Amino acid sequence: MSLQRIAVLVSDGKNPVSGEARHCRNDSLALQVGLNLVPDLTVLHAGNADNPALQDYLALGASHIDVVPTNGDMVESLAAQLQNVDLILTGTRAENGEDSGLLPYLLAAKLNLPLVAGALEITQSGNHLEILQFLPKGQRRRVRVKLPAVVVVHPLAAVELCHVHARQILGNITAHPATNSAVHHTPWRIDTPRKPIKLKAPLVQTGHERLMAAITSKNKGGTVVNDGNCVEKAQVILNFLREHRLINY
Amino acid sequence: MSRVNPMRPQQTTSSGLKRMVLQANVKPEEAHAPKPIRSPAKPKTRVLVIAHSDRGALDDHARQALAAAAILADAETTVTVLVLGELHENLSSAGADEVMVLPELDFQQFQPDVELASLLAVIKSMQPMRIFMPDNLIGDGDLGRRLIAHSQLTTATQVVEIDTKHVASYQAGCSVLAVCNLPEIVLLAANAVDTDLPFSAKATHVDAVELNHASGEYQDLGLQTSSAAEIALEEADFIVSAGNGVQNLSTLETLALQLDAAIGASRVVVDDGKLPRDKQIGATGKTVSATSYLAIGISGAVQHLQGIKDCRHVIAINRDSSAPIIKRADLSVIGDAEDIMQALIGEIAKAKGANA
Numbered sequence: 185m186s187l188q189r190i191a192v193l194v195s196d197g198k199n200p201v202s203g204e205a206r207h208c209r210n211d212s213l214a215l216q217v218g219l220n221l222v223p224d225l226t227v228l229h230a231g232n233a234d235n236p237a238l239q240d241y242l243a244l245g246a247s248h249i250d251v252v253p254t255n256g257d258m259v260e261s262l263a264a265q266l267q268n269v270d271l272i273l274t275g276t277r278a279e280n281g282e283d284s285g286l287l288p289y290l291l292a293a294k295l296n297l298p299l300v301a302g303a304l305e306i307t308q309s310g311n312h313l314e315i316l317q318f319l320p321k322g323q324r325r326r327v328r329v330k331l332p333a334v335v336v337v338h339p340l341a342a343v344e345l346c347h348v349h350a351r352q353i354l355g356n357i358t359a360h361p362a363t364n365s366a367v368h369h370t371p372w373r374i375d376t377p378r379k380p381i382k383l384k385a386p387l388v389q390t391g392h393e394r395l396m397a398a399i400t401s402k403n404k405g406g407t408v409v410n411d412g413n414c415v416e417k418a419q420v421i422l423n424f425l426r427e428h429r430l431i432n433y
Numbered sequence: 434m435s436r437v438n439p440m441r442p443q444q445t446t447s448s449g450l451k452r453m454v455l456q457a458n459v460k461p462e463e464a465h466a467p468k469p470i471r472s473p474a475k476p477k478t479r480v481l482v483i484a485h486s487d488r489g490a491l492d493d494h495a496r497q498a499l500a501a502a503a504i505l506a507d508a509e510t511t512v513t514v515l516v517l518g519e520l521h522e523n524l525s526s527a528g529a530d531e532v533m534v535l536p537e538l539d540f541q542q543f544q545p546d547v548e549l550a551s552l553l554a555v556i557k558s559m560q561p562m563r564i565f566m567p568d569n570l571i572g573d574g575d576l577g578r579r580l581i582a583h584s585q586l587t588t589a590t591q592v593v594e595i596d597t598k599h600v601a602s603y604q605a606g607c608s609v610l611a612v613c614n615l616p617e618i619v620l621l622a623a624n625a626v627d628t629d630l631p632f633s634a635k636a637t638h639v640d641a642v643e644l645n646h647a648s649g650e651y652q653d654l655g656l657q658t659s660s661a662a663e664i665a666l667e668e669a670d671f672i673v674s675a676g677n678g679v680q681n682l683s684t685l686e687t688l689a690l691q692l693d694a695a696i697g698a699s700r701v702v703v704d705d706g707k708l709p710r711d712k713q714i715g716a717t718g719k720t721v722s723a724t725s726y727l728a729i730g731i732s733g734a735v736q737h738l739q740g741i742k743d744c745r746h747v748i749a750i751n752r753d754s755s756a757p758i759i760k761r762a763d764l765s766v767i768g769d770a771e772d773i774m775q776a777l778i779g780e781i782a783k784a785k786g787a788n789a
């Protein structure tokens with residue numbers, strides 16, 4: 185099997201300062217990763233076809249964008265458009281809506297496809313994909329996944345975005361007929377802007393304890409090694425590293 | 434405001450200055466006063482905390498998820514933690530009533546199908562009322578979302594605020610704070626919970642479940658670790674950092690090479706032009722989250738400490754036992770930086786030689 189139909193899901197982003205509609209960078213990276221695999225992609229957006237953000241995706245390489253409406257179940261209407269697709273690419277996290285990063289997972293579960301998140305590079309080998317996956321602390325992992333699959337592209341994917349105005353003029357957008365954009369079944373309400381409150385265990389203290397807490401500072405620091413010569417002190421450091429499995433010699 | 438006890442013991446330094454002695458005012462029995470046990474005698478319900486371990490220990494983020502579960506649990510609720518990967522530490526101070534370990538499901542192995550199937554088996558047998566997971570990048574965020582997609586439960590991801598009734602998370606490009614009732618699956622963002630608990634728990638071990646077989650859709654082709662010098666400071670796992678107390682930077686570079694660590698610096702060193710600006714750690718430099726941070730000749734000014742607040746193990750080498758970094762460090766070695774670095778280089782070479 186070869187990679188014939190690749191679908192990229194794009195969402196509309198917005199400028200964090202001015203709030204102006206624009207492409208979502210994470211999704212544009214997914215688009216570019218797809219373009220590097222095959223020249224012609226299915227680009228899918230759930231939302232409004234008049235959204236100026238979609239013009240950006242045309243300029244960034246999508247020749248055609250299919251727009252599905254979001255009234256009803258978004259996963260349902262996207263899944264309906266994504267039958268017989270070899271590879272579905274998405275960005276890591278949207279810039280609007282719930283931002284939960286759940287959509288690709290729900291879609292993969294709905295279509296019963298395997299999913300790999302955090303993809304930095306994708307290469308095809310037969311009916312598998314080889315993916316370089318991002319892990320924190322400078323680690324990377326190579327994994328192989330069977331096609332068809334859903335792949336979530338990581339924001340650090342090393343592809344270059346190229347904005348071409350001619351493509352924006354040539355490209356076109358199709359709005360599909362209908363079949364609140366809630367992703368999952370959790371009802372959210374918008375709260376007044378404020379700082380989140382950290383959860384702390386309630387502390388029941390006697391008056392004396394509270395007094396002592398106020399006049400003595402808490403014993404926070406760790407072990408202090410004052411004695412011994414340099415070699416002994418170096419040994420203490422090495423033992424500490426060994427004890428916490430930070431070195432393996 | 435906390436007041437400083439004027440009767441604190443003092444020490445006279447070599448230059449004749451009077452300096453307060455840190456930590457000398459805590460009586461040993463006070464420091465070790467046992468905390469009351471929270472674990473319920475007659476449990477009725479159960480909450481489940483799921484997290485991957487890293488090098489045999491739960492990291493701060495995972496402990497926050499565990500603390501959230503323990504704080505929110507009532508007197509009849511058991512907090513069970515399912516550790517994916519090896520575990521070499523006791524979780525009683527972290528608030529775990531029961532601990533189940535699945536050592537084969539290490540985060541470095543890519544086997545989401547096995548993990549999800551095993552998780553569903555555990556959930557089926559335990560019937561938890563609620564599930565808490567850290568929303569991190571070492572696999573828990575991924576696994577949690579897979580679990581959500583396979584369940585019909587109410588959920589919230591990237592939760593920045595939680596209490597007994599509701600959770601909150603940032604939405605629409607971090608522009609609004611949205612709240613909902615406390616859902617059944619909670620993926621917690623980092624630092625939403627204080628891990629200081631006024632109680633401890635029993636942390637009894639429960640037998641692990643059988644692992645499910647792989648579906649064959651995924652295959653792990655192995656890890657690629659790049660040397661510490663190649664990766665960005667923010668991503669580094671081990672950082673050796675130079676301060677004004679380091680006279681000889683080449684010794685520090687040798688040490689960093691030996692430990693396979695990235696090099697960082699305090700602002701003074703960077704301002705002196707000894708290291709480039711992108712090595713500066715602190716409020717006006719980079720914020721790092723290394724597992725081990727070796728601060729050599731760094732006094733630990735607040736601006737510097739801000740940059741290392743996410744580091745797990747901080748080790749300080751300093752001549753001055755009253756420097757602020759000593760308060761932050763988990764291990765402090767008092768002495769001359771150059772001498773200790775040289776000794777450390779020698780000892781590491783010896784240890785590596787003995788191992789080879």
Ligand SMILES: Cc1cc2nc3c(=O)[nH]c(=O)nc-3n(C[C@H](O)[C@H](O)[C@H](O)COP(=O)(O)OP(=O)(O)OC[C@H]3O[C@@H](n4cnc5c(N)ncnc54)[C@H](O)[C@@H]3O)c2cc1C
Nearest residue numbers: 676677678699700715716717718730731732734752753770
């Ligand atoms: C607005 C603002 C922003 C700032 N932002 C940052 C920032 O982002 N990052 C940052 O790092 N700083 C920042 N600073 C500067 C910060 O306040 C400190 O001045 C700086 O961190 C001190 O660096 P240091 O610890 O290396 O040097 P010093 O304060 O000079 O400390 C040197 C330490 O080395 C020890 N020492 C000396 N000789 C030896 C020896 N032979 N062996 C062992 N130990 C020895 C001394 O005991 C001392 O503790 C900022 C300051 C301001 C005002």
